[in-house]
Amino acid sequence: MSASRMLTDDGTLFIVAAPSGAGKSTLVNALLGCEPAISLSVSHTTRPPRSGEEYGRHYYFVERAEFEREIAEGIFLEHAEVHGNLYGTSHTTVAGLLAQGRDVLLEIDWQGARQIRQSKPDCVSVFILPPSRPELERRLRGRGSDSAEVIERRLHNSREEISHAHEFDYIIVNDRFEDALGDLQAIVHAVRQRAALQCRRYENLIAELLG
Numbered sequence: 374m375s376a377s378r379m380l381t382d383d384g385t386l387f388i389v390a391a392p393s394g395a396g397k398s399t400l401v402n403a404l405l406g407c408e409p410a411i412s413l414s415v416s417h418t419t420r421p422p423r424s425g426e427e428y429g430r431h432y433y434f435v436e437r438a439e440f441e442r443e444i445a446e447g448i449f450l451e452h453a454e455v456h457g458n459l460y461g462t463s464h465t466t467v468a469g470l471l472a473q474g475r476d477v478l479l480e481i482d483w484q485g486a487r488q489i490r491q492s493k494p495d496c497v498s499v500f501i502l503p504p505s506r507p508e509l510e511r512r513l514r515g516r517g518s519d520s521a522e523v524i525e526r527r528l529h530n531s532r533e534e535i536s537h538a539h540e541f542d543y544i545i546v547n548d549r550f551e552d553a554l555g556d557l558q559a560i561v562h563a564v565r566q567r568a569a570l571q572c573r574r575y576e577n578l579i580a581e582l583l584g
């Protein structure tokens with residue numbers, strides 16, 4: 374099919390959410406390793422960096438006053454307070470990538486997902502569940518990135534996050550990692566194939582065939 378026969382399309386916006394410790398970042402990083410056409414949106418946050426986290430790669434780490442100024446300037450497509458810190462997605466970064474036809478993945482919480490569904494109803498949202506509460510706790514503690522107090526808060530907040538799982542298009546249980554990664558890839562491939570076959574993409578060809 375020649376490019377001139379097809380209308381160019383914006384990329385797809387994927388949302389991945391999960392309670393802290395379910396394995397969302399590990400899964401998303403593995404997905405990005407096998408799907409180079411997906412860009413991860415790097416969020417802004419007031420959370421302090423964890424050891425090994427880099428500015429601009431994991432997050433844009435900013436002070437609360439700066440974040441609040443950015444809210445007032447309207448730079449965010451969505452923003453929310455999660456575990457006592459502010460997090461937000463830059464509107465221009467996402468819009469620019471989608472307009473280039475790239476798929477964009479947002480790793481955000483349920484509040485942000487709700488805001489995105491309002492402004493981008495075509496988005497595809499996935500919720501990652503841990504196989505059990507003891508395993509969620511084991512993963513949070515085993516990660517070794519947070520203080521005991523921060524872990525307690527995240528475990529407590531996981532109930533609220535999980536109570537919104539039904540608002541998402543798809544649910545993946547991250548029990549065996551390779552199975553969960555396969556499920557995530559299957560969703561991405563199915564969405565892409567569906568987009569490629571949409572009727573409106575073939576309007577030029579239909580017009581040509583009708584002479």
Ligand SMILES: Nc1nc2c(ncn2[C@@H]2O[C@H](COP(=O)(O)OP(=O)(O)O)[C@@H](O)[C@H]2O)c(=O)[nH]1
Pocket residue numbers: 390391392393394398416417420451452453455456460461462480481482484485486
């Ligand atoms: N609404 C919103 N939530 C975000 C954003 N970036 C990260 N989050 C969420 O904030 C929560 C905490 O993220 P983080 O501090 O990296 O901890 P982790 O999930 O335990 O690795 C997670 O649910 C993230 O998905 C964002 O830009 N917007």
Ligand SMILES: Nc1ncnc2c1ncn2[C@@H]1O[C@H](COP(=O)(O)OP(=O)(O)O)[C@@H](O)[C@H]1O
Pocket residue numbers: 391392393394395396397398399400512513515516547548549550551553
């Ligand atoms: N399927 C899995 N089985 C066992 N451990 C896992 C699995 N997926 C992720 N982990 C581990 O669980 C911990 C939390 O994962 P992480 O991706 O940081 O979670 P999140 O981004 O959801 O907070 C990490 O130490 C990670 O290596």
